Amino acid sequence: MVNAPKKNLSMKKVKITQVRSIIGRPERQKRTMAALGLRKMHQTVEHEQSPQVMGMIIKVRHLVRVEEV
Template identity: 45%
Template structure:
């Protein structure tokens, strides 16, 4: 599995509640917060759901 570096680049204010919950579950609560996750199918599905809020890099 590849490691993914995920950065929140847009605000969560005014977004759908399930999109906010997905970002929080990934550990992204503030803009410019960076987290690293394994590239599992579950994580990739979460990232795809809110990809318009994120910057995703493969490590």
């Protein structure tokens, strides 16, 4: 078997804070915020910086503040 590439154990993290309300937003944006773990204003979560998470952040970039950790 070929040696599998080692995963980078020190992946960058991003801190995501909800800064705008999701009231009146399209259902798709509400589901994206829930998938990120954001449900209340000024709530902050940390996620690994992966292509999936970055794609979700781009979709709701007008509702969140993002910082690298």
